[in-house]
Amino acid sequence: xxxxxxxxxxxxxPHGSKxxxxxxxxxxxxxxxxxxxxxxxxxxxxxxxxxxxAIMLVMLYGWFGNVITESVRGFYNRQVGTxxxxxxxxxxxxxxxxxxxxxxxxxxxxxxxxxxxxxxGDGVATNxxxxxxxxxxxxxxxxxxxxxxxxxxxxxxxxxxxxxxxxTSGVTLTIAHHxxxxxxxxxxxxxxxxxxxxxxxxxxxxxxxxxxxYRDLNLTLGSGVYGSTFFMLTGFHGLHVTLGTIMLAVIxxxxxxGHFTKDDHFGFEAVxxxxxxxxxxxxxxxxFVYVL
Amino acid sequence: MATHAAHHxxxxxxxxxxxxxxFGTNHKDIGxxxxxxxxxxxxxxxxxxxxxxxxxxxxxxxxxxxxxxNQMTTVHALVMIFGAVMPAxxxxxxxxxxxxxxxxxxxxxxxxxWSFWILPFAFLMLLSTLFMDGxxxxxxxxxxxxxxxxxxxxxxxxxxAIHMMGIxxxxxxxxxxxxxxxxxxxxxxxxxxxxxxxxxxITAFLLIAVMPVLAGAVTMLLTxxxxxxxxxxxxxxGDPVMYQHIFWFFGHPEVYIxxxxxxxxxxxxxxxxxxxxxxxxxxxxxATASIAFLSFIVWAHHMxxxxxxxxxxxxxxxxxxxxxxxxxxxxxxWVSTMWKGSMTFExxxxxxxxxxxxxxxxxxxxLMLAIVPADFQYHDTYFVVAHFHYVLVTGAVFSIMAAxxxxxxKWTGVMYSETLGKWHFWLxxxxxxxxxxxQHFLGLAGMPRRIPDYNIAFSDFNMWSSIGGFxxxxxxxxxxxxxxxxxxxxxxxxxxxxxxxxxxxxxxxxSPAPHHTFTTPPVIDDRVLAHGDVxx
Numbered sequence: 001x002x003x004x005x006x007x008x009x010x011x012x013x014p015h016g017s018k019x020x021x022x023x024x025x026x027x028x029x030x031x032x033x034x035x036x037x038x039x040x041x042x043x044x045x046x047x048x049x050x051x052x053x054a055i056m057l058v059m060l061y062g063w064f065g066n067v068i069t070e071s072v073r074g075f076y077n078r079q080v081g082t083x084x085x086x087x088x089x090x091x092x093x094x095x096x097x098x099x100x101x102x103x104x105x106x107x108x109x110x111x112x113x114x115x116x117x118x119x120x121g122d123g124v125a126t127n128x129x130x131x132x133x134x135x136x137x138x139x140x141x142x143x144x145x146x147x148x149x150x151x152x153x154x155x156x157x158x159x160x161x162x163x164x165x166x167x168t169s170g171v172t173l174t175i176a177h178h179x180x181x182x183x184x185x186x187x188x189x190x191x192x193x194x195x196x197x198x199x200x201x202x203x204x205x206x207x208x209x210x211x212x213x214y215r216d217l218n219l220t221l222g223s224g225v226y227g228s229t230f231f232m233l234t235g236f237h238g239l240h241v242t243l244g245t246i247m248l249a250v251i252x253x254x255x256x257x258g259h260f261t262k263d264d265h266f267g268f269e270a271v272x273x274x275x276x277x278x279x280x281x282x283x284x285x286x287x288f289v290y291v292l
Numbered sequence: 293m294a295t296h297a298a299h300h301x302x303x304x305x306x307x308x309x310x311x312x313x314x315f316g317t318n319h320k321d322i323g324x325x326x327x328x329x330x331x332x333x334x335x336x337x338x339x340x341x342x343x344x345x346x347x348x349x350x351x352x353x354x355x356x357x358x359x360x361x362n363q364m365t366t367v368h369a370l371v372m373i374f375g376a377v378m379p380a381x382x383x384x385x386x387x388x389x390x391x392x393x394x395x396x397x398x399x400x401x402x403x404x405x406w407s408f409w410i411l412p413f414a415f416l417m418l419l420s421t422l423f424m425d426g427x428x429x430x431x432x433x434x435x436x437x438x439x440x441x442x443x444x445x446x447x448x449x450x451x452x453a454i455h456m457m458g459i460x461x462x463x464x465x466x467x468x469x470x471x472x473x474x475x476x477x478x479x480x481x482x483x484x485x486x487x488x489x490x491x492x493x494i495t496a497f498l499l500i501a502v503m504p505v506l507a508g509a510v511t512m513l514l515t516x517x518x519x520x521x522x523x524x525x526x527x528x529x530g531d532p533v534m535y536q537h538i539f540w541f542f543g544h545p546e547v548y549i550x551x552x553x554x555x556x557x558x559x560x561x562x563x564x565x566x567x568x569x570x571x572x573x574x575x576x577x578x579a580t581a582s583i584a585f586l587s588f589i590v591w592a593h594h595m596x597x598x599x600x601x602x603x604x605x606x607x608x609x610x611x612x613x614x615x616x617x618x619x620x621x622x623x624x625x626w627v628s629t630m631w632k633g634s635m636t637f638e639x640x641x642x643x644x645x646x647x648x649x650x651x652x653x654x655x656x657x658x659l660m661l662a663i664v665p666a667d668f669q670y671h672d673t674y675f676v677v678a679h680f681h682y683v684l685v686t687g688a689v690f691s692i693m694a695a696x697x698x699x700x701x702k703w704t705g706v707m708y709s710e711t712l713g714k715w716h717f718w719l720x721x722x723x724x725x726x727x728x729x730x731q732h733f734l735g736l737a738g739m740p741r742r743i744p745d746y747n748i749a750f751s752d753f754n755m756w757s758s759i760g761g762f763x764x765x766x767x768x769x770x771x772x773x774x775x776x777x778x779x780x781x782x783x784x785x786x787x788x789x790x791x792x793x794x795x796x797x798x799x800x801x802x803s804p805a806p807h808h809t810f811t812t813p814p815v816i817d818d819r820v821l822a823h824g825d826v827x828x
């Protein structure tokens with residue numbers, strides 16, 4: 001069928017697709033492979049994981065490619081756009097709740113479990129009999145100093161720099177968005193490109209920080225509950241920045257190909273929302289993990 | 293063909309088997325897949341329950357070893373919660389929400405198919421652990437550390453299976469919210485929607501809010517076991533109780549995820565067979581929202597005995613008791629709907645009435661459990677088992693049965709056998725009470741849950757309970773038979789309206805519902821809506 005204008009009055013229901021099933025198989029192999037690797041079964045785990053990764057990549061490429069083709073050919077009407085937007089908003093909300101679980105762990109450890117181990121409230125018995133004289137303080141790796149002595153990353157060094165980088169990237173992304181709305185392609189590509197670069201710089205500094213923490217400070221994932229919360233929060237955030245940067249890069253190429261119009265650029269918007277979400281999570285991290 | 297994407301051109305030609313059931317986007321087909329999957333899981337989880345009941349038939353160790361017994365209690369729960377009850381409601385939502393709001397399909401039909409297809413793989417992974425070295429998970433479905441970290445090879449598989457189920461649920465919930473908010477036919481205002489749609493909207497919100505928290509909790513278990521973290525290790529400054537807090541922050545909304553759509557189903561069925569509009573429609577909506585809100589601030593009532601500060605115990609006790617108010621509003625409204633109605637008692641109505649009576653019993657035992665000093669006695673006994681099986685089996689499962697009978701003619705185009713349906717109801721009701729009612733007494737007398745052997749003082753009630761269990765389990769074969777018969781088209785033809793008192797958009801389309809419905813938005817006539825125009 002040739003390019004036909006979307007009908008705003010008639011509902012749009014897409015045709016079938018093999019990608020959901022392919023994605024399920026890929027996900028199964030991926031996590032099944034991981035699980036085998038964790039159990040020390042490399043002969044089964046490694047090929048399963050690799051196959052899972054490969055199938056997931058093919059699925060993402062195929063599925064997104066399919067949707068992009070349909071979108072560019074003008075099959076989608078406004079209602080489809082709204083559904084996509086709602087999907088993205090609620091997906092980001094689910095991500096917020098995922099981070100909430102780890103922030104909850106951080107607050108619980110700092111405000112309840114460590115003080116209790118020091119004899120406060122209901123923890124008197126533990127302190128009196130099991131770990132006598134444990135002095136609660138934050139940061140803590142617990143009464144048995146799990147992971148040994150460790151140093152801290154000062155908030156007002158690289159983390160501050162990374163905060164500024166992410167905040168700037170939010171601004172450059174907004175400038176790019178305004179350029180897109182104004183139909184200014186050169187500006188769009190430049191500022192979106194700068195955003196991608198800032199994402200990469202952030203990741204570079206975070207990697208440096210991790211290396212520094214592991215090599216020089218003995219601050220590791222195994223450094224008691226401080227190391228656990230520190231690395232799980234910053235690590236999952238870093239994973240999201242990585243994903244966001246890849247998504248921004250994809251959007252940059254799509255801008256280059258001219259996929260987006262002034263009024264219709266959901267792909268751009270969705271990634272921008274995602275980027276701002278990652279940004280906000282970082283601000284919370286900076287405050288609660290580094291500063292306070 | 294990538295370009296073949298228009299909406300209504302496969303009206304007539306039938307898609308091939310693989311295209312339809314594996315690559316499909318049709319909400320009715322995907323709904324059917326969900327429902328069939330749920331039925332399969334219901335029987336698998338049920339078989340595990342029967343192993344448990346067989347072992348408990350008499351005191352002493354007879355059939356299985358304790359390790360396997362514990363695996364059965366753990367996997368039975370995971371299968372029933374994530375495999376049977378939740379997918380059944382998602383299946384009902386898939387089938388009925390677009391029909392009830394005048395939409396052509398779900399808002400994101402391909403993602404809908406992905407939500408479903410993740411599930412069989414997730415359960416393949418979960419069930420495969422039973423055959424691994426060290427067997428399946430045996431520390432209870434809540435996976436409390438440190439016990440859950442001490443199992444065999446099953447642990448990472450179980451956690452990843454839970455992740456997959458979570459991904460499926462979140463995508464399903466996103467889809468349902470987008471469908472309800474974006475695809476309602478013009479004129480179908482929010483406060484004209486059927487209560488079933490309302491309850492699903494709120495349930496979907498709960499799902500998106502708490503499934504990621506569960507994912508976070510089990511991820512911490514995984515890193516504690518394999519990557520040296522100390523979240524739940526007191527020696528490192530963590531706390532095993534922290535897991536319980538995070539888990540139940542998910543877990544309590546989760547139990548409402550399994551009961552709110554049941555409220556919706558019952559609120560559809562009772563008006564139909566009482567031939568009266570639902571009493572207090574808006575109150576029902578607000579009560580549902582209140583219950584959902586309260587579900588976020590009551591979680592620690594699952595852990596009164598772990599050693600919480602007194603202020604915590606009191607807060608969670610009173611907050612929990614508050615739930616009785618909106619729930620009471622609901623029960624009151626169902627009863628008031630029937631008041632002076634011209635009632636008939638077809639099978640869906642019988643199951644709905646069974647729901648109202650027996651769910652309320654479960655609600656009352658819940659109130660007993662909410663009282664902190666009393667809970668110190670009831671905690672981890674069979675009283676708890678009796679309580680949550682009353683709300684989940686005679687509550688959630690009975691409502692699913694009610695929904696199946698209510699909408700089966702719409703799905704298949706034929707009427708099921710009313711005689712067999714009534715047999716199914718009465719057998720189920722008799723045996724399910726024989727199964728679970730004595731467990732209240734066992735629990736009050738002090739029999740702990742999750743044990744394969746017990747004091748001979750508990751013999752009689754356990755024997756009754758086991759007889760009830762096998763009776764209830766076998767009665768469900770009748771249900772399977774009735775469903776298969778209808779699905780194969782045996783039975784008298786159903787009319788479009790099916791039930792004399794039925795109102796709502798789903799009853800304006802033919803039975804069976806055509807593969808594609810409402811490809812153009814229907815005109816909403818307030819007189820055919822289930823609840824009329826309640827805003828005036």
